[in-house]
Amino acid sequence: MxxxxxxxxxxxxxxxxxxxxxxxxxxxxxTALNITALSSRNGYSVLECWQLASVPVDAMAAANYALGNTTVATWSTIKPRTTVGEAWAPHVQLSMILNGLIRITSPSPESANSSDSITSINSSENSLRPATTVAYIMPGTTKSSLLIAADLRSTSHITGHYTEFPSDEPTVLIQVPFMDNLAPEHIVLHDGPCL
Missing domain, CATH: 1.20.5 (Single alpha-helices involved in coiled-coils or other helix-helix interfaces)
Incomplete structure (x- = not known):
């Protein structure tokens, strides 16, 4: 038969x-594309592992993912051993690290926040504070060298993330903002960075 x-x-x-x-x-x-992301939850910046909805298209011996509409890319060089402190994404953007190291703590530790950035955190807001997570973004694999920063100050209004560049070498990034601050379609796989 x-x-x-x-x-x-x-x-x-x-x-x-x-x-x-x-x-x-x-x-x-x-073959899903998983990327560590800085997002906002209950007014706090949080680290999450996102799985992008984009399906790869095979062309010219490569898996090609559509990430979304972007605007002008920026090449950034940060001096060795720089501590930015509490920060927020200036735009919803994709960051690719080419050299160096980024250490991101999210949400920003309470002791790192200045008194003007926390005007009045009452006990109900404090009970919503997510657990602190750390991510290291460095050249190497897709999971280690890419970050989507989507924790805008308008959405992470209680606390942002804490950024350090602890490498002895300059940290070199390419930052690509998404048009209209729209993050690519995704699902959240778990809290914390992609492993």
Missing amino acids: SIISFSSSHEMRLGFSLLLLLFSLCGAMT
Whole structure:
């Protein structure tokens, strides 16, 4: 008993091509792009692992992911051993680290916040404070060298994140803002950075 039957060699080649396409699509769908993200929750900056909804398209021997509409990219060089302190994303943006190291603590430790950035945290807001998480962003793998920063000051109005560049070398970044501050479509896999 035959499960698949073909009446001609042309139909057989077409059927085989469709099977190959199906298998390649199944493989592509399982190759998700996971990126560490700085987001906002209950007024606090938090680190999360996002899985982007973008499905890779194979072209020219590469898996290509559409990330969304972007604006002008910026090349940034930060001096060695720089501490920025409490910060927020200036725009919803993708950051790619090419050299150096970024240490991000989120939400920013309470002792790092100045009195003017915390005007009045009452006990109900404090009970919503997420656990502190640390991420190291460095050149290497996709999971270690990419960050989506989406914790705008307007949404992380209680506390931002804390940023340090502890490397003995300059940290070099490419920062690519998303148009209209719209993050790529995604699901949150878990709290904390992607591992």
